[in-house]
Amino acid sequence: MNIPCGAGRGRPRDDAREQAILDAALQLLVEVGYERMSMVAVANLARASKATIYRRWSSKDEMVIEALRRRAPVDNIPADTGSLRDDLVAQVRLMIEAASGPEGALLVGVLRAASESPQLAEVIQTNMRQHKAEMCCCLLERAVKRGDLPESADPGPLVEVIVSMIFMRLLVTGEALDDAFVHHLVDELALPLLAGRAGIPAEPAS
Amino acid sequence: MNIPCGAGRGRPRDDAREQAILDAALQLLVEVGYERMSMVAVANLARASKATIYRRWSSKDEMVIEALRRRAPVDNIPADTGSLRDDLVAQVRLMIEAASGPEGALLVGVLRAASESPQLAEVIQTNMRQHKAEMCCCLLERAVKRGDLPESADPGPLVEVIVSMIFMRLLVTGEALDDAFVHHLVDELALPLLAGRAGIPAEPAS
Amino acid sequence: MNIPCGAGRGRPRDDAREQAILDAALQLLVEVGYERMSMVAVANLARASKATIYRRWSSKDEMVIEALRRRAPVDNIPADTGSLRDDLVAQVRLMIEAASGPEGALLVGVLRAASESPQLAEVIQTNMRQHKAEMCCCLLERAVKRGDLPESADPGPLVEVIVSMIFMRLLVTGEALDDAFVHHLVDELALPLLAGRAGIPAEPAS
Amino acid sequence: MNIPCGAGRGRPRDDAREQAILDAALQLLVEVGYERMSMVAVANLARASKATIYRRWSSKDEMVIEALRRRAPVDNIPADTGSLRDDLVAQVRLMIEAASGPEGALLVGVLRAASESPQLAEVIQTNMRQHKAEMCCCLLERAVKRGDLPESADPGPLVEVIVSMIFMRLLVTGEALDDAFVHHLVDELALPLLAGRAGIPAEPAS
DNA sequence: TTTTAACCGAGACGGTACGTCACGTCTTGTG
DNA sequence: CACAAGACGTGACGTACCGTCTCGGTTAAAA
Numbered sequence: 058m059n060i061p062c063g064a065g066r067g068r069p070r071d072d073a074r075e076q077a078i079l080d081a082a083l084q085l086l087v088e089v090g091y092e093r094m095s096m097v098a099v100a101n102l103a104r105a106s107k108a109t110i111y112r113r114w115s116s117k118d119e120m121v122i123e124a125l126r127r128r129a130p131v132d133n134i135p136a137d138t139g140s141l142r143d144d145l146v147a148q149v150r151l152m153i154e155a156a157s158g159p160e161g162a163l164l165v166g167v168l169r170a171a172s173e174s175p176q177l178a179e180v181i182q183t184n185m186r187q188h189k190a191e192m193c194c195c196l197l198e199r200a201v202k203r204g205d206l207p208e209s210a211d212p213g214p215l216v217e218v219i220v221s222m223i224f225m226r227l228l229v230t231g232e233a234l235d236d237a238f239v240h241h242l243v244d245e246l247a248l249p250l251l252a253g254r255a256g257i258p259a260e261p262a263s
Numbered sequence: 264m265n266i267p268c269g270a271g272r273g274r275p276r277d278d279a280r281e282q283a284i285l286d287a288a289l290q291l292l293v294e295v296g297y298e299r300m301s302m303v304a305v306a307n308l309a310r311a312s313k314a315t316i317y318r319r320w321s322s323k324d325e326m327v328i329e330a331l332r333r334r335a336p337v338d339n340i341p342a343d344t345g346s347l348r349d350d351l352v353a354q355v356r357l358m359i360e361a362a363s364g365p366e367g368a369l370l371v372g373v374l375r376a377a378s379e380s381p382q383l384a385e386v387i388q389t390n391m392r393q394h395k396a397e398m399c400c401c402l403l404e405r406a407v408k409r410g411d412l413p414e415s416a417d418p419g420p421l422v423e424v425i426v427s428m429i430f431m432r433l434l435v436t437g438e439a440l441d442d443a444f445v446h447h448l449v450d451e452l453a454l455p456l457l458a459g460r461a462g463i464p465a466e467p468a469s
Numbered sequence: 470m471n472i473p474c475g476a477g478r479g480r481p482r483d484d485a486r487e488q489a490i491l492d493a494a495l496q497l498l499v500e501v502g503y504e505r506m507s508m509v510a511v512a513n514l515a516r517a518s519k520a521t522i523y524r525r526w527s528s529k530d531e532m533v534i535e536a537l538r539r540r541a542p543v544d545n546i547p548a549d550t551g552s553l554r555d556d557l558v559a560q561v562r563l564m565i566e567a568a569s570g571p572e573g574a575l576l577v578g579v580l581r582a583a584s585e586s587p588q589l590a591e592v593i594q595t596n597m598r599q600h601k602a603e604m605c606c607c608l609l610e611r612a613v614k615r616g617d618l619p620e621s622a623d624p625g626p627l628v629e630v631i632v633s634m635i636f637m638r639l640l641v642t643g644e645a646l647d648d649a650f651v652h653h654l655v656d657e658l659a660l661p662l663l664a665g666r667a668g669i670p671a672e673p674a675s
Numbered sequence: 676m677n678i679p680c681g682a683g684r685g686r687p688r689d690d691a692r693e694q695a696i697l698d699a700a701l702q703l704l705v706e707v708g709y710e711r712m713s714m715v716a717v718a719n720l721a722r723a724s725k726a727t728i729y730r731r732w733s734s735k736d737e738m739v740i741e742a743l744r745r746r747a748p749v750d751n752i753p754a755d756t757g758s759l760r761d762d763l764v765a766q767v768r769l770m771i772e773a774a775s776g777p778e779g780a781l782l783v784g785v786l787r788a789a790s791e792s793p794q795l796a797e798v799i800q801t802n803m804r805q806h807k808a809e810m811c812c813c814l815l816e817r818a819v820k821r822g823d824l825p826e827s828a829d830p831g832p833l834v835e836v837i838v839s840m841i842f843m844r845l846l847v848t849g850e851a852l853d854d855a856f857v858h859h860l861v862d863e864l865a866l867p868l869l870a871g872r873a874g875i876p877a878e879p880a881s
Numbered sequence: 882t883t884t885t886a887a888c889c890g891a892g893a894c895g896g897t898a899c900g901t902c903a904c905g906t907c908t909t910g911t912g
Numbered sequence: 913c914a915c916a917a918g919a920c921g922t923g924a925c926g927t928a929c930c931g932t933c934t935c936g937g938t939t940a941a942a943a
Contacts, residue, residue: 108908521888
């Protein structure tokens with residue numbers, strides 16, 4: 058983690074270096090993965106030196122975590138399709154898209170770094186909170202307005218399940234995140250779950 | 264991966280060495296984790312030599328994968344508690360227990376090795392199939408007999424969700440796998456899912 | 470060294486294997502040098518197996534020594550040129566030729582093996598004795614007959630010096646064994662030496 | 676061979692490390708010989724690391740060559756005994772002594788490393804030049820002053836022969852470098868050679 | 882003829898050294 | 913002080929070789 062120096066004596070740290078380093082780290086992380094990314098490579102790409110890196114973060118893992126945390130949150134723009142199911146499909150596709158680009162390659166490569174520090178977890182959970190908010194504010198709200206769901210509908214468990222399923226495939230089994238998966242997820246898990254929680258039968262897609 | 268020699272000429276490979284090596288690997292994997300486990304350490308513990316290891320597997324990763332695959336499947340003995348919910352709670356606890364012991368430490372430590380080969384995925388999926396079978400043959404069947412579920416009940420999505428949620432916490436967020444989680448999983452996800460899929464309202468725990 | 474089996478029971482050793490192995494060893498010795506010649510390579514080239522080699526010689530060094538010893542002695546056919554100096558030049562050229570072909574490459578490559586066992590020394594000395602005999606029986610004898618040398622002329626020191634000088638260049642300094650060297654050797658060392666030992670002035674080449 | 680970095684940027688190489696490594700190498704070379712000296716052993720003895728060694732020399736051989744070249748030249752202090760023969764005996768004894776101590780063990784052990792690079796040759800020749808100078812400036816000069824030799828006396832061939840004979844025994848035949856050898860060398864080779872080259876009869880020791 | 886012991890090719894095995902590479906620290910010179 | 917450059921100690925990796933051993937199969941002398 059960032060180690061701020063106490064007094065303002067001497068030459069101040071150059072924030073531009075910091076950003077250049079994290080950018081380089083992120084780029085290499087995506088390109089070659091966590092293991093094959095070396096600190097020297099990061100330093101060279103950032104036109105920095107290892108000392109400048111280790112002055113800020115105490116290890117490769119810390120730096121990677123920070124790089125992940127800094128990355129700009131993806132704008133998920135859910136569209137109103139008129140039906141809850143299609144809204145869900147669209148949303149799940151957005152999430153998969155976000156996770157399949159550099160983001161995913163990155164996570165797959167870096168996950169190891171998280172197993173020993175709770176900080177990557179925090180990053181993921183922040184992300185989940187964002188999705189939860191989107192589900193809540195948009196999709197479910199619309200469905201409630203349409204009368205498809207009772208007012209008690211809770212996006213929490215839904216997001217949990219969707220995110221977990223995506224991570225499962227992405228990180229562990231490596232199965233494809235294709236349309237079949239999206240429909241499976243929405244029709245056989247998400248909608249039944251909402252239905253079961255609402256106390257009403259689900260209406261699978263025709 | 265194991266490279267079986269074609270002809271039977273020459274001194275045959277000693278299966279005992281193979282097993283000793285994999286045992287040693289598994290033990291060290293659990294004790295110190297993937298990163299800190301060195302090939303020399305494995306060789307010494309197995310009273311073997313590096314050459315003997317590399318004759319069988321072309322890299323540390325390959326060996327670890329094989330070690331995981333060989334590990335005896337855990338006997339999950341689900342008990343009949345008389346109620347579907349309690350059966351599920353018991354089953355989830357068993358799965359968590361299995362994943363939290365050496366098994367979990369091991370998976371967390373080794374997951375990195377899987378990100379590039381589909382072989383760990385296979386291991387996980389085999390495990391999932393086993394749980395699916397248990398769910399099918401025992402828990403859901405009993406519930407059907409009791410009349411709590413229609414005959415169409417499918418354990419597939421249920422297992423998927425449960426396993427995904429456990430892996431999510433274990434590998435990504437690192438959250439505790441405690442009783443609260445078990446109840447959350449069963450009451451807010453598993454039962455509603457079953458209910459929704461069955462077309463009947465769920466019965467939350469009293 | 471060769472380890473003969475005691476009793477005559479059982480299948481007797483195949484001498485052809487022995488020869489094939491030594492031939493292969495010699496060939497590889499010349500081609501790639503002592504260090505880069507591996508026992509497996511020798512075995513493969515001889516269509517033999519390592520066991521068959523180690524049944525006969527206890528180490529790589531022993532085998533190499535034997536290979537050197539077995540090699541057919543080179544036929545040095547000194548010609549009568551009518552003058553002692555030209556006879557010497559011819560003889561030195563023959564010796565250099567013998568030492569510069571495979572023979573030399575071989576010695577350079579294998580010399581290390583000799584530093585720990587006195588057996589290569591023996592090989593070399595046998596060779597020296599042969600040259601000494603040639604010098605004695607032919608060159609010097611002719612010179613004595615012509616009256617160029619007194620009867621007391623002794624080929625011993627002469628051969629010693631010539632061989633030492635050749636080895637020096639071959640093994641240590643690596644300098645070229647060209648005509649300049651031959652003339653230097655004969656005119657500035659061999660003839661003066663003979664002259665000094667005979668108590669008469671040398672006659673350098675015109 | 677040493678690879679000097681171009682610019683003066685970055686932390687400069689520590690010459691002390693270089694010296695410590697070469698010292699360690701030399702010590703082990705003498706103690707256990709070339710083959711049994713491992714790079715890790717050198718590194719440990721020098722309290723250095725393999726990386727530090729390989730940053731300077733690209734292989735074990737290169738390092739050994741450099742170690743030999745750096746070794747301080749032995750001070751050969753020839754004494755004036757009043758007679759050319761005794762001066763020669765003393766000088767030859769000094770050379771043998773120098774070659775029989777650590778120096779010799781070292782050369783025997785390392786000669787292999789030289790067979791492929793001309794650098795050890797250079798070391799040897801430098802040494803020979805030194806001996807030549809000593810012979811010239813001291814021994815022969817004294818003899819000329821005494822009138823034992825004509826002014827034309829040339830130490831070149833003399834040194835060549837003496838050094839070659841010593842190397843021959845040391846490296847190839849392994850024969851003892853004892854007094855008998857010294858007298859043989861001086862009385863039967865060196866003095867006759869000088870006599871023959873001077874055009875006067877030699878005076879063997881009484 | 883049958884036994885029997887040594888032979889033979891192939892190649893697995895334990896050991897050990899090699900040369901490479903990455904990490905995280907330390908040491909220069911320059912702003 | 914920060915910074916770029918890069919040397920340094922540590923320690924793992926994967927490769928290669930040596931000399932031993934263990935297979936199945938063959939071969940000739942002994943019983």
